[in-house]
Amino acid sequence: MTETPSRATTGPRPRTAPRGDAHRERTWRGLSPLLRLLILTQLAFNIGFYAVLPFLAEHLGTAIGMAGWLVGLVLGLRTFSQQGLFVVGGALTDRYGVRPVVLAGCVLRIAGFAWLGYAQQAWAVVGAVLIIGFAAALFSPAVESEVARQAVLREESGGGSRTHVLALLTVAGQAGAFVGPFLGALLLSVDFRAVCLAGAGVFVLVLFGHLWLLPQHIPGRAVGRKAADRPAALLRNRHFLGLCCAYGAYLLAYNQLYLLLPEEVERAAGSQAALAWLFALSSLLVVTAQLPVTRWTARRLDLRRSMAAGMLLVAAGFAVVAVARPAAWTGTAGLLPAAGFVVLLTLGQMLVAPAARAWVPDFAEDGRLGLYTGAMSSVSGLIVLAGSAGAGWLLDTGLPPAAPWLVLAAIAVASIGLLPRGSGQGQRSRAPLIKRRS
Numbered sequence: 001m002t003e004t005p006s007r008a009t010t011g012p013r014p015r016t017a018p019r020g021d022a023h024r025e026r027t028w029r030g031l032s033p034l035l036r037l038l039i040l041t042q043l044a045f046n047i048g049f050y051a052v053l054p055f056l057a058e059h060l061g062t063a064i065g066m067a068g069w070l071v072g073l074v075l076g077l078r079t080f081s082q083q084g085l086f087v088v089g090g091a092l093t094d095r096y097g098v099r100p101v102v103l104a105g106c107v108l109r110i111a112g113f114a115w116l117g118y119a120q121q122a123w124a125v126v127g128a129v130l131i132i133g134f135a136a137a138l139f140s141p142a143v144e145s146e147v148a149r150q151a152v153l154r155e156e157s158g159g160g161s162r163t164h165v166l167a168l169l170t171v172a173g174q175a176g177a178f179v180g181p182f183l184g185a186l187l188l189s190v191d192f193r194a195v196c197l198a199g200a201g202v203f204v205l206v207l208f209g210h211l212w213l214l215p216q217h218i219p220g221r222a223v224g225r226k227a228a229d230r231p232a233a234l235l236r237n238r239h240f241l242g243l244c245c246a247y248g249a250y251l252l253a254y255n256q257l258y259l260l261l262p263e264e265v266e267r268a269a270g271s272q273a274a275l276a277w278l279f280a281l282s283s284l285l286v287v288t289a290q291l292p293v294t295r296w297t298a299r300r301l302d303l304r305r306s307m308a309a310g311m312l313l314v315a316a317g318f319a320v321v322a323v324a325r326p327a328a329w330t331g332t333a334g335l336l337p338a339a340g341f342v343v344l345l346t347l348g349q350m351l352v353a354p355a356a357r358a359w360v361p362d363f364a365e366d367g368r369l370g371l372y373t374g375a376m377s378s379v380s381g382l383i384v385l386a387g388s389a390g391a392g393w394l395l396d397t398g399l400p401p402a403a404p405w406l407v408l409a410a411i412a413v414a415s416i417g418l419l420p421r422g423s424g425q426g427q428r429s430r431a432p433l434i435k436r437r438s
Contacts, residue, residue, distance in 0.1 A: 028168070030159065035165065037214065038147050043172040044203075046175075046180060047176040050176060050177045051184035051187070052113060052184060054181045055188055056074075066125075074122075074126060080133070081134050082132075082137050083377055083384070085134055085378070086374035086378045089142060090145060090375065093146075098142045099215070101139065101142040103210060103214075105137075105138035107135075108132075109203045110200045112128050112129070113132065114196065114197065116128035117192065117196030147169050148369060151166060162361075163303075163306075166354040166357045167350075167354040170353050171286060174287050175287050178280065178283035234375055239420035240420075241379070242419060243363065244375065245379070245383065246311070246415045246419050248384060249383065250349075250353075250415070253411070257278075259388060260395075261275070261278070261338060262275055264321060265335065267334070268331070268335050269334065274338075278342045285347070293350045294350070294354055301351075303358060304419050304421070306355040307359075307419055309351050310350070310355070311416050312413065313345075315412035315413045316344050317342070317343070318405045318409035319405070319406070320337050321402075321405045324337035
């Protein structure tokens with residue numbers, strides 16, 4: 001039987017938006033104070049986090065003298081304690097609300113960064129990074145799920161497409177990821193401890209800001225025991241799991257910025273110095289182009305088509321390097337395919353990330369959006385863990401140099417088939433949202 005397309009598939013048809021900076025300003029001013037606070041929270045979180053993270057591996061290897069495998073283990077544990085436990089943070093948000101979970105995450109992040117600044121032994125470093133990762137597993141699902149919920153309510157009241165709001169969240173995160181390393185680099189001239197304490201200081205400001213500004217009770221948000229009663233239902237929601245797997249394929253592709261891309265840059269240029277410029281290019285593209293791209297796609301593409309188009313762009317990025325790799329160009333010419341990969345991957349990200357976040361509320365049962373938001377990150381994190389190990393294995397097998405790039409291009413294209421064509425819980429979840437607002 002053919003499924004009738006739902007709003008989860010077709011998406012809303014927003015009104016034609018004004019162009020340029022005037023629209024960007026109007027979009028921001030049109031947000032509720034709560035949405036603006038949460039989006040600025042994302043900016044502050046990433047500034048504090050990326051002031052420390054880029055310099056962690058160097059500090060562990062040189063200042064503390066850890067072996068390479070142990071540095072890799074520490075970094076992997078941080079990722080696992082963050083992405084793997086997002087589902088826990090989401091479930092806690094459904095149970096207790098946004099405010100206590102965000103505040104707890106801030107406290108843990110402050111403690112983790114302070115401890116990391118003074119840690120000199122392996123066990124202390126591991127303890128600190130686990131706390132840092134779990135802190136993000138608390139406040140990130142809380143912020144993302146509430147932004148998504150507020151964006152849906154805003155859309156249903158005629159305030160514009162939800163993808164615009166989720167795009168602003170993406171821009172804020174990328175701006176923080178761009179500014180943070182500069183702050184860390186400035187403080188690294190003192191020492192790594194100063195970097196960690198500065199990162200902790202950012203979260204102290206966030207903590208006190210939220211103690212003052214974040215509402216005790218957000219209107220229309222239902223919390224309680226019922227929200228966490230039936231987590232097994234999530235595993236039976238094949239539409240949602242398809243979205244998670246497709247999003248996981250995107251994240252696997254995105255993580256090749258840290259695995260395949262450095263190897264390619266090293267081969268072409270003889271060092272990884274150009275990586276910083278490529279990362280800056282990616283961040284600047286998102287900050288400057290995300291909102292115009294989202295505005296264009298919201299008028300022409302539904303959520304499924306937006307994600308599909310994004311994955312095709314991602315696949316094209318891998319294909320560019322795969323086609324050029326047999327020529328073994330070096331120098332500036334050798335870096336051009338890598339730059340093409342970064343640009344196409346980033347354009348794909350602009351289509352995929354806001355659409356995926358905007359789609360989750362259509363599958364989540366009422367009162368369980370935090371759980372579903374966290375679950376998408378946890379499931380996709382497991383896919384990245386397994387997929388990255390496979391990509392690393394492909395690099396070591398002696399296959400033609402283009403093979404890893406071709407395989408990942410194929411995965412990106414194949415993931416389009418996982419995108420749901422109908423809704424999961426979309427029509428059930430939307431009605432209570434409207435009712436609670438009345």
